[in-house]
Amino acid sequence: MLERDQYGKRALDFVQRLQQLSTYEEISACVMKELEWFGFRHLTSFSIPAPGEKFKDCMWFNNRPPDYIERYSEQNYVLRDPVVTELRQNLTPYSWGDLRRNRPLKKEEIKIIDEAREWGSRDGMMIQIMTGSGSMSCFCPCGLEPDLTPRARAALEVIAIYSHHALKRAVLTTQRQEIEHVPLTRREREIMQWVAIGKSDEEIGQILSIATATVTQHVENAKRKLDALRRTYAVVQAIRLGEISV
Amino acid sequence: MIVILKGTQRRQHLGYFEQMFRLRHQVFIKDLGWPLPSANGREIDQYDVDDAVYFLDVTDDDILQASVRLVPSEHCSLVADYFPHLIETGAPARDPRVYECTRYFFLPLKGRGRDNRGARTRVLAAMVEWGLVNRLSHIQCVVDMAAFPGFVDMVPQTIPLGLPHPYGGGHGAPGGGDCIAFRWPVTREVADALHVYGRVVHRRAGNDPVRAAPKSRELIH
Numbered sequence: 348m349l350e351r352d353q354y355g356k357r358a359l360d361f362v363q364r365l366q367q368l369s370t371y372e373e374i375s376a377c378v379m380k381e382l383e384w385f386g387f388r389h390l391t392s393f394s395i396p397a398p399g400e401k402f403k404d405c406m407w408f409n410n411r412p413p414d415y416i417e418r419y420s421e422q423n424y425v426l427r428d429p430v431v432t433e434l435r436q437n438l439t440p441y442s443w444g445d446l447r448r449n450r451p452l453k454k455e456e457i458k459i460i461d462e463a464r465e466w467g468s469r470d471g472m473m474i475q476i477m478t479g480s481g482s483m484s485c486f487c488p489c490g491l492e493p494d495l496t497p498r499a500r501a502a503l504e505v506i507a508i509y510s511h512h513a514l515k516r517a518v519l520t521t522q523r524q525e526i527e528h529v530p531l532t533r534r535e536r537e538i539m540q541w542v543a544i545g546k547s548d549e550e551i552g553q554i555l556s557i558a559t560a561t562v563t564q565h566v567e568n569a570k571r572k573l574d575a576l577r578r579t580y581a582v583v584q585a586i587r588l589g590e591i592s593v
Numbered sequence: 594m595i596v597i598l599k600g601t602q603r604r605q606h607l608g609y610f611e612q613m614f615r616l617r618h619q620v621f622i623k624d625l626g627w628p629l630p631s632a633n634g635r636e637i638d639q640y641d642v643d644d645a646v647y648f649l650d651v652t653d654d655d656i657l658q659a660s661v662r663l664v665p666s667e668h669c670s671l672v673a674d675y676f677p678h679l680i681e682t683g684a685p686a687r688d689p690r691v692y693e694c695t696r697y698f699f700l701p702l703k704g705r706g707r708d709n710r711g712a713r714t715r716v717l718a719a720m721v722e723w724g725l726v727n728r729l730s731h732i733q734c735v736v737d738m739a740a741f742p743g744f745v746d747m748v749p750q751t752i753p754l755g756l757p758h759p760y761g762g763g764h765g766a767p768g769g770g771d772c773i774a775f776r777w778p779v780t781r782e783v784a785d786a787l788h789v790y791g792r793v794v795h796r797r798a799g800n801d802p803v804r805a806a807p808k809s810r811e812l813i814h
Contacts, residue, residue, distance in 0.1 A: 355681040355756050362753055438739070439764050479713055479743040501756040505773070508742045512749065 358502040371517040378510040387488035394484040407514040415466040429456040474507040535569040595719040600645040612657040626768035648716040659699030679774035681755030690730040714791030724779035731776040738771040
């Protein structure tokens with residue numbers, strides 16, 4: 348049965364909600380709303396780049412303040428930040444507070460952690476996620492007074508795994524659709540523009556002085572290129588991919 | 594090639610069982626350090642019963658590459674016997690339509706992460722396909738938290754049954770860590786998710802997914 352606290356139920360309900368979502372916007376909003384309940388305001392979720400991969404292509408979510416990101420990057424803190432360097436020796440989740448307590452930190456390392464306070468984060472978690480192929484990803488929420496009790500940490504670990512995969516999947520799906528997208532011909536674009544304002548194939552045929560069957564063929568070709576089974580979804584895809592505008 | 598065997602077929606297919614028990618000993622006792630019963634270099638436990646169903650991935654030379662065991666939770670349940678605290682949803686650990694998946698391993702090809710996706714998923718996909726034919730509702734499992742993200746990656750529909758809890762002395766203890774219980778719904782979507790992950794299904798532009806004919810041998814009579 349559910350334990351006396353609400354952490355288990357919250358995490359399992361969150362997973363169920365997340366599994367219903369597909370767009371990046373919906374997923375990131377759902378993840379941040381859940382993290383806020385635990386007292387986290389910011390999240391960085393990324394994978395460690397493989398050789399030849401760019402770090403920016405492995406970033407799945409980052410809503411730390413832009414001026415903080417700029418300073419962090421300018422100072423090249425990533426090489427000295429103890430929250431990051433701890434990854435070399437620790438593959439279990441840990442908090443910034445755990446590092447202060449368990450590891451003798453240099454002044455410079457303490458300064459890096461302390462600086463984050465100015466941008467609204469006193470403590471945070473580093474949750475490592477190993478993928479099936481052996482590469483590592485990190486899910487790092489942070490905030491002013493986050494809940495870091497043992498049960499909250501257990502819940503966060505589950506939330507982190509599902510959130511990371513959902514965000515990554517949404518990013519990769521969008522990228523794949525953009526790469527695989529075969530552009531429409533000028534005629535297909537013209538016809539989809541008429542479809543978008545609700546014209547039937549027969550009406551479009553009359554407007555363009557071509558046979559209805561020809562219009563139908565063009566619409567079918569456009570649907571195939573846009574990976575759509577229905578006309579309405581083809582229109583949505585055509586707008587999203589910038590083929591037509593309304 | 595996927596080979597499916599029942600516990601009752603141990604004598605008929607001694608070679609496969611021998612390979613599997615020896616590899617289980619290597620993987621779970623020697624490599625992972627789990628405190629399991631061991632007999633002459635074989636790992637065999639109380640859930641290797643007649644009702645158990647084994648899914649083996651073997652090469653054309655009959656060399657075992659991966660294996661998983663499925664048992665009816667009604668009679669054999671690791672979750673019910675040892676990890677009932679992992680279920681926080683109130684779902685009963687034993688259910689006639691829920692089978693339990695244990696002793697899953699595959700032998701990865703070094704430095705070939707992408708190719709290993711097929712090796713990882715073939716026996717699991719065969720297990721879910723078998724579950725569909727046998728009208729199971731769910732397959733449940735207990736895994737170490739380090740391995741759990743891999744299962745969520747393969748099957749986004751993975752349902753956690755509770756939060757992770759320490760086992761075997763927790764982190765730092767040899768053979769210890771945190772573990773979690775989860776279920777996979779036995780549905781076409783889950784089977785397809787495994788096929789797609791393992792690249793068993795190939796998508797042709799503009800067409801529906803085409804399932805590559807599995808090269809399998811059904812040994813259940």
